[in-house]
Amino acid sequence: MLAHMKTQTTGALTDICLTVPTESAESVCKAINSILELANFSRPVNEEGEELYSANEVFPEGHPGMALRGLRTKEGITQKEFAARLGIRQHHVSEMEKGTRAISLDMAKRIGEAYNISFKVFL
Incomplete structure (x- = not known):
């Protein structure tokens, strides 16, 4: 498994990008979500209950x-x-x-x- 970390300029969050075997991807995602729950991290949601993402998360090279x-x-x-x-x-x-x-x-x-x-x- 390969990992790359990048701390955002605010210092409040750190991006971690993982490369894992395709057959393990789903179980790794579930494990990460469990860890985030333990850390009391939750992504904001809209009125329809959909998770919200920032423009920087979707377009990291955007301007x-x-x-x-x-x-x-x-x-x-x-x-x-x-x-x-x-x-x-x-x-x-x-x-x-x-x-x-x-x-x-x-x-x-x-x-x-x-x-x-x-x-x-x-x-």
Whole structure:
């Protein structure tokens, strides 16, 4: 069995990734869940009783630019059209989508206002 550990920046949790033989995977998951129960760890649930996961857990390599690209794609517009609507240069949109340029609070608010979406998605 191989294991890889990564402590999150908050220091409150540690990710442990395991590689186990396929035939043992189910029993290992059950054992880990039992250990988590003993540690009084529980994942939050929604109204339907489904476990909730953070964006970082689902998309560990994700960044706010992915949401920006998703919005632009949903709107069916080019980077140039998106940039024109916000009054910025097209290459700035490209850099934000790639994650090489941070999306400032001011820019997030401008995007949120222009597209009627919460600015917090882009931070």
